[in-house]
Every structure is written in structure tokens, then in C-alpha cells.
Amino acid sequence: MSSFKGNALRGTFFLFFGLWWSVKYPLKYLSQKLNADSQASRWIQKLDVLEGAAKAFFALAGMLAEQFVPSSPHASVYSGESHSWEKLANWQYMTMYLFYGLSGIVDVLSHSPLKLSLGLDRLLLSVAMCIEGFLFCFHDYNNAAVDQHLHSLLLIAIFGGALCTLMEVFLRDHTILEFFRTSFFILQGSWFWQIGFVLSPPWGGPGWDQTDRGNLMILTICFFWHYAAALVITTANSIFSRWYKKACQANLGNMDVELDCGFCIRKTSKSSDPVLLSVDGVDEK
Template identity: 65%
Template sequence: MPTSFLGSALRGTFFFIFGLWWSVRYPLQYLRRKPNAESQPSHGVRRVEIFEGAVKAFFALAGILIEQFIPDGPHLQLYSPKAHSWTDLTSWHYTTMYLFFLLSGIVDIVSHSPLKLPRGLDRLSLSVALLIEGLLFSFRDYSDAALDHHLHSLLAMAIFAGALCALLEIFIRDHIILETFRTGSFLLQGSWFWQIGFVLSPPWGGPGWDQTDGSNLTFLTMCFCWHYAGALAVLAANSAASRCCNESCQLKFGDIDVELDCGMCIHKGNKSSSSALLPEGFSDDK
């Protein structure tokens, strides 16, 4: 099952965009969360969830169309009666993956609509989509390509970690640690998909890395750890930026509130002092 660089880059971009967005959204949401806030999400949070679901569904639908209708794609044909064989199972493999993320996006939209579906259904659908993705990569046919198998085994670790985290979020909602861990798994998936593309089918052409060289396995295992370190660095940087942005906004609006309050106090003080200077009878006449 050969892997194309453009296809791998497309999948990596899908996960990396969501990881970047969550690395900013969740810290801001945590910093602005009130201590005694209700468990139900606010109207603004519901709109954000609906927007995320729409974007997820759009990307997944685009991925399905690209996998099926590229010039060499199967064009929705699963089995060829003439050749008596399956038609391009690689494209069908990724189509199945995108299909469950499409369903997850639709569930996100419906869950936060006025239909009032059970809370946590959106996280359940995301967990199922990730589990299906991990299942597909764990049991695909790698033949004798040891390096290809190793690359996708490392990817499956990030996938199942995100699936477990999303599953826990069904019961433990709005937990910043779980949200951060899931965000890191998406960033790791995104960057690792790009790495897979560079290793198996370099964009500059030519063959990929040697599948039989054991040192490549060792290096790529270290490289996977470096990718996760990079994901943690992105999380830390965006969290710090979100904190600075939140504090600056609070200071800005706090100064405005103080000035308004001071102005009202001064206005009331001038009014009371001026009336106090007037004779008692004159103030009564007014």
C-alpha cells in the first residue's frame, strides 16, 4: 500500500490545524472560566463547537472526495469484476478514516443544536473516529516493509492516546489536562503524518528510505519523541500567549471600568458638594 506525499501532507494538515486551534482555545477557555460557573456550556461555547464540527465535516468530506476522485482513484468502485480483485484499497482505507471524522463533525453540530442531545455524545463520536483510525493503521497490510510498519505503529500510539483521552472526556468534561493531552496528540499526529510522507515518498522524487536498515528504525523512534517535544513546545508557547492576551484584555477593560466608576463618583461628589454649599432654603425651592 504505497503512501503518497500529498496525501500524507493533507492528512497531517487536517490534524495539525485542529491541534493549533485547540492549543489556543482551551487555555483561553480555562482562564476565562468562572469558579462557580454552571456545568452547561454557554451560548458562545456551543457556537464554537458547532463551528468546529462544520470545519471537521468539511475537511473530512474534502478528504473523501480527493481520495475517491483523483485521476488514479477508485471512483467509488470497490471491486473490479474484470480484474476479479479489489480496487485501490489504499484510497478506500483513507476514505473509511475520513468517513468517521465526517460523522464526528455532524454529531458535533447536532449535539450543540436546539435538539439537546446527551452531553458527551460529541466526545464519544470523536473517540470512535480515532479508534477506527488506529484500527485501520494497526491491521493494514505492510508486507515486508518494516520501516512502513514501524512508522504507522508509532502513529497508532498517538492515535490511541487521543482516543483514550476523548473517551475520558465523556465523563470528565472541561478538564484542562485532558484537553491539553488530546491537543498534543493531534499536533503529534499532524507532524508525524508529514514525517511519514517525507520518509516513504519524498516530495523531491526518488525512492524512500531503506526499509531494511535497522538504524532507520532507531532514528525514527527518537524522531517521534522529538516530534512530541515539539508539540509540547507549541502547547507551552500558545498557552503563554493566551495567558498574556487574556491578562492584557482584562487590564484594558479593567481600566475602562475603573475610569467609569471614578467618573461617576466624581460627578456624584461634585453634585453633593455643590448642593451642600447652597443655602438650605434655596435648595428646597429648587
């Protein structure tokens, strides 16, 4: 769907996971810094499984929306009457959702008894992002300069995130790579919403003038404003988690720290308990 609703659906998909990661990763490293017990590790694994299931579910919903809303091709790729291809843009978006759905399935299987290779989940996510990028590279923009420029800027976020994710295959749990992958996902989500407002305003009427060169300049500026906002959101969550960790260490000592994500973290003490001895050094009988 090239309508506002279609872009809003895609934007919501990326924003959801980007914002979730901006909270999830700082909490995960907070648990590690506080010497979390095995119960916290199990909760993190459960969250990873739920994340993969949610990714597969949202991808399936996107595929169905691209195929079976009233203006969609309804699983028909070629029209025998007009002897032409049927709404290939919908098929492109469906293909994008398909590979993100496969990425979600691999996320779930990575924590199953199948014991998939470590890093396969990141590899499938990187593949999904690369395929998304190539689909937009070869998208038909009908010589619409603004439309093409909008999606060309989007390629920066797509391939930037794909590169970070591919590096995570070899550098697992790398905080910097996870930080930038998160920011690129938030950028994709907000920019898809921007595309919807520019090309198909929800209040009706035509989109921005495709022949005005000034629109290309202001949209380029807006794109980096979007990225600045994504960096601020990701950084703010990281700073808050670091501050919260220091506050816990300073004020709570060996007490249990209960996090909002539903699990409890126990800070272990490295020193053993003191041993009480009698005054004479021997026990009296």
C-alpha cells in the same frame, strides 16, 4: 492515497485542528477567568458549531480525494476483470475520514435544538480515533519494515488521543485532558507529514531504505522530537494566555477586554458602587 500528497492532506487535517485547539481552549478559559458575560458564551458556542462544520467539510474533501483522484478506485471496491479487491488502502483512508465527518456532524447537532446528550460529541471523536487506529493496525505494509514502523509509532498518538477524548465524556472541560488531546492531534499531523517525506519524497526518487535497521532507530527518536515540539506549542499558547489574563487583571481593571476571536469580555466588579450621603445624614428640603 499512499503518496506524499495523501499523507500531506491527512497531516494538514490533524495539524489544523490541533493548532486551532491550542488557541481555542486557552481563550475559552481566559473568558471564564475574566467573568465573561453571556455574549462571550454565545460566541464560544458559535465557534464550536463552525469547528464541527469545518471538520465535516474537510472530512468530505478527504473522502472525495481518496476516491476520485486519477490513481484512486473511483468507488469500485472489487474488480471483475482481475477478480481482486481494488486499492483497499484508499478505502481504509476514506473510512477514517468518514468517521471524523460523523464526529463533525455530531459537533454541530450538539448545539442544535435537538439537545443531544452531553458528551456525545467527545464520544464520537473518540470512536473516530479508535477506528483510525484499528485501520492502521490491520493495514497491509507489504513486509516493509520502515513503513510498518512509521505507522506503529503513529498508533501511540492515535490511541493516546482516543483515551483522553473518551475520558472527556465523563470529565467535561478538563484542562489536562484537553491539553494532551491537543498535543496528540498536533503530533499526528506532523508525523503524517514525516511519513510522506520518508516514504514518498516530494522531490522524487525512492524513499528510505526499508532494510536498514538504523532507520528504525532514528525514526523512533524523531517521533519523540515531534511530540516534544507539539508539547512546546501547546504549552506556549497556554502560558501566553495565562500571562495575558494576569496583565488584563492588573492593568485594565473593569475595562472591556477585546479578544482576537471576535467577542468582548467584561470583567464584573464584585463590590457595589459607593453611596454618597449628605453631611448631616438627612436630605435638606
